[in-house]
Amino acid sequence: KAGVTQTPRYLIKTRGQQVTLSCSPISGHRSVSWYQQTPGQGLQFLFEYFSETQRNKGNFPGRFSGRQFSNSRSEMNVSTLELGDSALYLCASSSTGTGGIGYTFGSGTRLTVV
Amino acid sequence: DQQVKQNSPSLSVQEGRISILNCDYTNSMFDYFLWYKKYPAEGPTFLISISSIKDKNEDGRFTVFLNKSAKHLSLHIVPSQPGDSAVYFCAASKASGGSNYKLTFGKGTLLTVNP
Numbered sequence: 001k002a003g004v005t006q007t008p009r010y011l012i013k014t015r016g017q018q019v020t021l022s023c024s025p026i027s028g029h030r031s032v033s034w035y036q037q038t039p040g041q042g043l044q045f046l047f048e049y050f051s052e053t054q055r056n057k058g059n060f061p062g063r064f065s066g067r068q069f070s071n072s073r074s075e076m077n078v079s080t081l082e083l084g085d086s087a088l089y090l091c092a093s094s095s096t097g098t099g100g101i102g103y104t105f106g107s108g109t110r111l112t113v114v
Numbered sequence: 115d116q117q118v119k120q121n122s123p124s125l126s127v128q129e130g131r132i133s134i135l136n137c138d139y140t141n142s143m144f145d146y147f148l149w150y151k152k153y154p155a156e157g158p159t160f161l162i163s164i165s166s167i168k169d170k171n172e173d174g175r176f177t178v179f180l181n182k183s184a185k186h187l188s189l190h191i192v193p194s195q196p197g198d199s200a201v202y203f204c205a206a207s208k209a210s211g212g213s214n215y216k217l218t219f220g221k222g223t224l225l226t227v228n229p
Contacts, residue, residue: 004157033216042221043158043203056215090157099146099209100217105157 002027004093004106012112018079021109023091025072029104031097032074034066037088037108046089049074050097081113117141118206120220128228133191135223137204140185146209148217149178149189152201161202162189165209194227201225 005024013019025032034046045058049068066076072093078085088110092103119138127133135149145166150158164171164178164187171178177190191198201222208214 031215035217035219043205043217043219045216045218048215050215058216088155092157097215099207099214100148100163100205101146101209103160103217105150105159107155107157110155 004091004104006089006091006106006109008109009107010110010112012114013081014114015081015083017081018077019081019111020075020077021089021111023074023076023093023106025074025091025093026104029093029095030072031094032068032072033092033094033097033103034074034076035090035092036060037090038086043090046076048097055097078111083113085111086113087111115140116221117144118204118218118220120202120204120223122223123221124224124226126226126228127194129196130193133189133194133198133225133227135189135191135202135204135225137187137189137220138185139187139206141206141218142185143208144206144218146207147178147180147187148205148207149176150203150205151198152203152222158203191225194225196227196229199225199227 031050033048048056068074088108090108092105094102148163149161152158180187204220205217
């Protein structure tokens with residue numbers, strides 16, 4: 001079956017701009033989680049959605065937001081980009097979203113802010 | 115406050131020998147632990163997990179040990195192969211209770227297996 005698809009794979013944006021990243025989960029998975037990976041901080045949890053509802057949110061500023069559609073596809077948006085937002089953004093899908101069980105990660109979107 | 119720590123940023127071993135990757139946690143609410151393997155420009159790939167009701171779980175060449183009293187887990191790879199060279203992440207969650215939907219990751223250990 002098809003895996004988790006993240007688009008685009010690479011993105012270069014300028015400080016102050018906004019960006020939208022997309023994640024298509026495995027068919028049948030209703031939970032989508034987002035993580036940010038940076039060299040200094042490792043992987044950090046952004047938020048999790050299940051059936052279009054955000055159930056958990058990490059410690060990120062309000063510039064980071066997300067949503068999930070009825071077909072379980074999810075988008076995350078970062079507004080007013082800062083240099084420190086440069087990172088690999090990963091999404092993971094699962095059936096229930098519970099505690100990492102059954103998570104499958106996508107290949108990520110590499111965002112570079114210049 | 116880093117709740118999951120991997121204190122060794124890197125580890126180098128010879129092919130055929132054992133690789134031991136370590137992970138410590140501070141949050142006693144964690145009850146489910148996972149190890150992921152990650153190559154550059156790819157997402158993490160699940161390797162093996164362990165519930166807090168167990169102290170050992172084995173899958174082929176990979177074994178995870180959990181010491182709850184020490185809040186410590188380790189991943190053993192035997193025998194190590196060059197294809198095992200990657201970054202390994204330890205992760206933890208509170209899987210029971212149905213209200214926690216996130217993983218807390220360590221910062222990773224780069225394993226290099228030399229031929």
